[in-house]
Amino acid sequence: MRVTIADVARQAGVSKTTVSRVINTKGEVDRSTAARVRAVIAQLGYVPSSGAVGLARGSSRTVGMLVPSLTWPWMGEVLQGVVDTIEAAGYGLLLFTCNRGAESVEHFTTQVSARAFDGLLVVEPENTLDTIIGLHHKGLPVVLIDDRGSHPEDFPSVVTTNREGGASAARHLLADGRRRPLVITGPSHFGCVRDRLSGFREVLPTDLVVVGDFTELSGRLAVEKLLAGEVAFDAVFAHNDISAAGAMRALRAAGRSVPDDIAVVGFDNIPMARHTEPPLTTVHQPAREMGETAATMLLGHLGGASAPDEPVVLPTELIVRKSAP
Amino acid sequence: MRVTIADVARQAGVSKTTVSRVINTKGEVDRSTAARVRAVIAQLGYVPSSGAVGLARGSSRTVGMLVPSLTWPWMGEVLQGVVDTIEAAGYGLLLFTCNRGAESVEHFTTQVSARAFDGLLVVEPENTLDTIIGLHHKGLPVVLIDDRGSHPEDFPSVVTTNREGGASAARHLLADGRRRPLVITGPSHFGCVRDRLSGFREVLPTDLVVVGDFTELSGRLAVEKLLAGEVAFDAVFAHNDISAAGAMRALRAAGRSVPDDIAVVGFDNIPMARHTEPPLTTVHQPAREMGETAATMLLGHLGGASAPDEPVVLPTELIVRKSAP
DNA sequence: CTGAAAGCGCTTACAG
DNA sequence: CTGAAAGCGCTTACAG
Numbered sequence: 001m002r003v004t005i006a007d008v009a010r011q012a013g014v015s016k017t018t019v020s021r022v023i024n025t026k027g028e029v030d031r032s033t034a035a036r037v038r039a040v041i042a043q044l045g046y047v048p049s050s051g052a053v054g055l056a057r058g059s060s061r062t063v064g065m066l067v068p069s070l071t072w073p074w075m076g077e078v079l080q081g082v083v084d085t086i087e088a089a090g091y092g093l094l095l096f097t098c099n100r101g102a103e104s105v106e107h108f109t110t111q112v113s114a115r116a117f118d119g120l121l122v123v124e125p126e127n128t129l130d131t132i133i134g135l136h137h138k139g140l141p142v143v144l145i146d147d148r149g150s151h152p153e154d155f156p157s158v159v160t161t162n163r164e165g166g167a168s169a170a171r172h173l174l175a176d177g178r179r180r181p182l183v184i185t186g187p188s189h190f191g192c193v194r195d196r197l198s199g200f201r202e203v204l205p206t207d208l209v210v211v212g213d214f215t216e217l218s219g220r221l222a223v224e225k226l227l228a229g230e231v232a233f234d235a236v237f238a239h240n241d242i243s244a245a246g247a248m249r250a251l252r253a254a255g256r257s258v259p260d261d262i263a264v265v266g267f268d269n270i271p272m273a274r275h276t277e278p279p280l281t282t283v284h285q286p287a288r289e290m291g292e293t294a295a296t297m298l299l300g301h302l303g304g305a306s307a308p309d310e311p312v313v314l315p316t317e318l319i320v321r322k323s324a325p
Numbered sequence: 326m327r328v329t330i331a332d333v334a335r336q337a338g339v340s341k342t343t344v345s346r347v348i349n350t351k352g353e354v355d356r357s358t359a360a361r362v363r364a365v366i367a368q369l370g371y372v373p374s375s376g377a378v379g380l381a382r383g384s385s386r387t388v389g390m391l392v393p394s395l396t397w398p399w400m401g402e403v404l405q406g407v408v409d410t411i412e413a414a415g416y417g418l419l420l421f422t423c424n425r426g427a428e429s430v431e432h433f434t435t436q437v438s439a440r441a442f443d444g445l446l447v448v449e450p451e452n453t454l455d456t457i458i459g460l461h462h463k464g465l466p467v468v469l470i471d472d473r474g475s476h477p478e479d480f481p482s483v484v485t486t487n488r489e490g491g492a493s494a495a496r497h498l499l500a501d502g503r504r505r506p507l508v509i510t511g512p513s514h515f516g517c518v519r520d521r522l523s524g525f526r527e528v529l530p531t532d533l534v535v536v537g538d539f540t541e542l543s544g545r546l547a548v549e550k551l552l553a554g555e556v557a558f559d560a561v562f563a564h565n566d567i568s569a570a571g572a573m574r575a576l577r578a579a580g581r582s583v584p585d586d587i588a589v590v591g592f593d594n595i596p597m598a599r600h601t602e603p604p605l606t607t608v609h610q611p612a613r614e615m616g617e618t619a620a621t622m623l624l625g626h627l628g629g630a631s632a633p634d635e636p637v638v639l640p641t642e643l644i645v646r647k648s649a650p
Numbered sequence: 651c652t653g654a655a656a657g658c659g660c661t662t663a664c665a666g
Numbered sequence: 667c668t669g670a671a672a673g674c675g676c677t678t679a680c681a682g
Contacts, residue, residue: 002440004675015653020677028651047438051379052675055658060376062419070405073596076396083395083422087432092441093420094387097408107412113372115327116417216600245600252602271398275541275570277577277602329659340669345661353667377659380674652682659674666668 003046012040023048050092062092063298064117066108066132068125069099073242073270074287075123078145081291082121089299098125105131112140119143119298124150143298145290146311149191156301157311158294162192165283165316166199166237169265172281172318173235174204176325178263181235182208184222184243196239196267208233212243219246227254234262235324241266241273241282248276248323263324278322286314328371337365348373375417387417388623389442391433391457393450394424398567398595399612400448403470406616407446414624423450430456437465444468444623449475468623470615471636474516481626482636483619487517490608490641491524494562494590497606497643499529501650503560503588507533509547509572511564521564521592533558537568544571552579559587560649566591566598566607573601573648588649603647611639 009016014037021027022037029037040046054060063086067075086093094117096108105128111117112135119141122132129150136142136155144150144157151159173181181204186193188211197209210225212218219238226233227250236251238244244266248258258264258278266273269284293312334341339362346352347362354362365371379385388411392400411418419442421433430453436442437460444466447457454475461467461480469475469482476484498506506529511518513536522534535550537543544563551558552575561576563569569591573583581587583603591598594609618637 002675006675016676017653017678018651021652024677026677030651033651045438047435049380049675050436050439050441051376051385052658053677054376055374055380055660056675056677058658058677070408071401071596076401079420080395080422080424083420084424087422087425087429090432092436095404095408095418095420097405097412099405099409100412104412107415110372111375111417113370114375116375242600249600249602271396272597272600275567275574275597275601277574327659331659341660342662342669343667346668349661351661355667358667374659377674378661380676381659381661383661383674654681656678656680658677661674662672664672665670 002049003044005046005048008037008040008044008046011044012037059118059302060092060116061090062094062117063119063121063295063302064094064096064111065121065123066096066098066125066128067123068097070097073272074147074268074285077287078123078291081288081293082295085292085295085299091299098128119302121145121294121298124148141298141301143294143301145294147192147285147290149193149195151191151311154309155311156297156308158290158297158314159311160285160290160314161316162195163199165267165285165318166196166201167203168316168318169237169267169283170200170203172320172324173237173263173265176235176263178204178235180208180233181206181237182210182222182226182233184210184212184219184236184238184247186212186214186239186243193239200237212239214240214243216242216246216249219243220250221246223247223250223254227256236262236264238264238266241268241270241276241280244280244282244323245272245276248278248280252277259322259324265324269319273319274321276323281321281324282319284317284319286316289314327374328369330371330373333362333365333369333371336369337362384443384627385417385441386415387419387442388444388446388620388627389419389421389436390446390448391421391423391450391453392448393422395422398597399472399593399610402612403448403616406613406618407620410617410620410624416624423453444627446470446619446623449473466623466626468619468626470619472517472610472615474518474520476516476636479634480636481622481633483615483622483639484636485610485615485639486641487520488524490592490610490643491521491526491562492528493641493643494592494608495525495528497645497649498560498562498588498590501560501588503529505533505558506531506560506562507535507547507551507558509535509537509544509561509563509568511537511539511568518564525562537564539565539568541567541571541574544568545575546571548572548575548579552581561587561589563589563591566593566595566601566605569605569607569648570597570601573603573605577602584647584649590649594644598644599646601648606646606649607644609642609644611641614639
């Protein structure tokens with residue numbers, strides 16, 4: 001049998017109310033009474049049932065997190081940042097994916113209705129923003145980890161400096177004497193893609209822009225296309241590291257040297273970036289810090305703090321490696 | 326105010342007992358009564374409170390998962406496999422890490438005592454196996470995802486064919502005419518390391534063994550050491566992909582061609598493996614399937630099935646790419 | 651400083 | 667086929 005608060009009360013010769021008070025350090029309790037209760041708790045190894053506490057208090061001390069996929073290269077960092085923060089606050093983390101489509105979403109919304117968690121952290125899955133905003137308006141505390149730059153209005157979110165990240169890549173290439181860069185973007189409906197592109201072009205204007213889709217293949221194809229058209233370029237700025245890797249592969253296959261002939265800069269700084277050949281210069285996206293910050297904001301909100309309606313912006317950082325020294 | 330079972334009962338003109346029965350399809354209920362109750366549930370958008378159900382039933386329909394780190398390259402796959410399976414069964418997943426050391430473990434064990442979840446999935450964190458086994462003996466259903474080959478006795482676990490994986494790498498190299506391979510291992514106290522090594526040597530005996538630690542650096546250093554000692558070798562079998570990447574870098578730096586001079590085979594098949602130069606031949610570890618299988622076993626156990634005391638073994642698969650054609 | 655009692659939202663014998 | 671009542675393990679006014 002599990003040890004309950006009633007066992008502790010009986011053993012300590014007090015009421016359940018008193019035990020509850022010493023556990024939650026709420027209200028006045030005689031010093032010696034409290035000490036006795038604490039001793040019994042330790043002796044019996046009593047831990048309050050989270051389910052019962054949740055029911056009585058109307059909250060679960062659990063935070064939900066919804067992510068589109070767990071296998072994306074930077075998702076582990078975001079998750080680690082979130083988990084560390086949540087755990088340190090004594091909360092639990094309930095994890096949900098949209099991997100199985102509509103069925104996943106249904107499972108998720110059911111858990112919302114079931115009050116399985118007090119607040120929600122979300123890395124925006126495709127086409128789910130409206131649902132999320134709806135939940136938020138209905139009173140569920142939510143913080144968005146907005147990696148794709150959807151920046152909805154009046155919504156607590158954490159973002160990174162995509163525009164400045166693009167600009168920093170451009171400044172670096174410019175300082176290295178590059179004048180004719182190719183930009184390989186991500187899907188053009190992403191806010192982050194537009195920001196990275198315009199930040200870059202503001203510093204280093206170019207009309208060599210190929211729309212990619214964040215895959216290695218799209219990076220490879222973009223370079224092959226330019227090469228086939230005999231278009232001259234001396235640098236590549238790819239909107240993520242994977243497509244930058246694809247670009248480098250195509251360059252190598254064509255006998256171009258990186259960085260001597262063509263410098264390459266990526267975006268994200270995923271673990272792979274340091275292992276490419278040559279190691280990839282890239283704009284670091286502070287994934288772990290974004291997770292930590294979002295979690296801290298949400299916990300603050302649960303604790304009663306009012307959430308900032310302005311997005312919290314975390315800075316990118318250019319990491320210089322051999323592909324663009 | 327949230328909608329409760331009492332609201333549904335009142336609106337449908339029945340007792341809470343009856344509502345509960347139609348929700349859980351338990352016991353006989355008149356067809357038309359049931360239909361009426363269902364209509365009211367739909368109309369009110371009623372969803373049972375998971376906390377209350379858990380308290381009344383003594384279970385939470387939630388599974389806990391404990392992992393050493395969320396940023397390891399193959400962890401995302403394991404997690405995705407677990408989440409998909411757990412969600413499909415209508416369960417929730419509560420995630421814990423050991424990232425913050427003793428404090429994390431304490432947080433975790435508290436949650437165990439608090440009955441926050443019904444069963445536990447664990448990817449073994451360093452030095453935690455004893456604690457886990459203890460919890461299992463105390464009656465907590467546990468399944469171990471045993472990536473490092475600790476294979477404790479009489480413990481439900483899922484493992485992969487490390488020995489056969491090593492052998493398959495050796496057979497492949499042998500068929501390619503390689504006779505003098507270097508093996509770069511992981512930490513030698515890992516069961517998986519011993520298995521990969523002995524499986525390999527059984528097919529292709531060698532005394533060129535350097536103990537590494539799964540880092541890129543250790544792969545690089547191992548190769549540099551042999552090269553400096555002018556020891557001849559025509560192949561490398563590294564115990565994970567990261568150190569294989571390090572080995573390839575050192576080879577390239579020394580002007581050796583992969584695979585012409587030296588073929589390289591890794592282990593794991595992490596996403597990076599297809600993007601190295603040249604793309605890495607490697608032994609695929611079925612991370613996602615291990616997650617799925619472990620979750621299925623645990624759910625079965627919660628459902629009353631008796632857990633197999635034999636470890637469930639999932640096969641590795643050699644993925645042939647350019648580094649060892 | 652302390653306790654009896656009601657209540658959180660369900661499920662489950664028990665009785666009919 | 668259906669319902670009244672007790673119970674899951676806590677918290678929280680309320681009263682003293």
